[in-house]
Amino acid sequence: MKTILIVDDEDILREISKDYFLNEGYAVLEAADGKAALALFQEHVVDLIVLDIMLPELDGWSVCRRIRKQSDVPIIMLTARVDEDDTLLGFELGADDYVTKPYSPPVLLARAKRLLESRSRTGKATQPEDGLTINGIRVHFPSRSVTVDGAQVPITHTEFEILTYLMQNQGIVITREQLITKIWGYEYTGDDRTVNTHIRNIRTKLGDKAAMIATVVRTGYKFEAQA
CATH class of the missing domain: 1.10.10.10 (Winged helix-like DNA-binding domain superfamily/Winged helix DNA-binding domain)
Incomplete structure (x- = not known):
């Protein structure tokens, strides 16, 4: 079972996203601020992170930067910002995808599945060479x-x-x-x-x-x- 870490300080959005992932058979961890997200990441094996940028305690960019120092786990960043430079900054810090709020939970789920499937596909033992x-x-x-x-x-x-x-x-x-x-x-x-x-x-x-x-x-x- 794949584990998704959802980091968002908006309780309703976090719960809606959580329900969609749970219904698809994923395990879900939740955090409402950046420091809590880092703590959960250290304590659990996480397969993908849905990470809001505007967070209390520690913003999403800082969380992404710290995680990238030790892991290549796929990260989808969420933001209410529309500035293209903000998007590029996220990618420069190591984000894998970007979803702008307000977003459709099915779209977020589809993006997550794509990242997880591409990760599994590249690492399959059926590759002719490793x-x-x-x-x-x-x-x-x-x-x-x-x-x-x-x-x-x-x-x-x-x-x-x-x-x-x-x-x-x-x-x-x-x-x-x-x-x-x-x-x-x-x-x-x-x-x-x-x-x-x-x-x-x-x-x-x-x-x-x-x-x-x-x-x-x-x-x-x-x-x-x-x-």
Whole structure:
């Protein structure tokens, strides 16, 4: 049974979301503020976090930042803000998806399922190989980890999905639209700056190997093995 941690200081919204997840067979933990959320995260095995930004005690951005220092657990951020820069900040901190309030609980549930299913699919033991290595960059499917020349680098769920997709299509130009559809689904309504932000984060983590993700102007990206 997968466990969802819902962090929201609005009791009614939290309860509604909780009911939807419970009805789908998930276990649910609840927190009404940032500090309580971190405490629950330390005490329990959590498979996905639904995290509001505007929280008492400790805001959602701070919670996300602290969790990302130790875990790649999928995080969906909730916000009443409509500023695109706020959305990008969330992604820069390691959020995997973003839902704007007021939202439809079925949509939130669908987003959560997509993240959980993509995580399970990538890590299935039925993969012909347990990973993929190109010029010192290795993605390991079972552990969902990435190493560069043998050294492990921290990476979020969404960053892992994007890097894996690019590496699996080495030498092929992948458009931003293709990445959005593959990672977030057809229902995603954000713009392609979201993709740019994640690519920038991945390049930073790859260090000297960053150039292997080439930008194709006005189109997208291509993973190219260095000679």
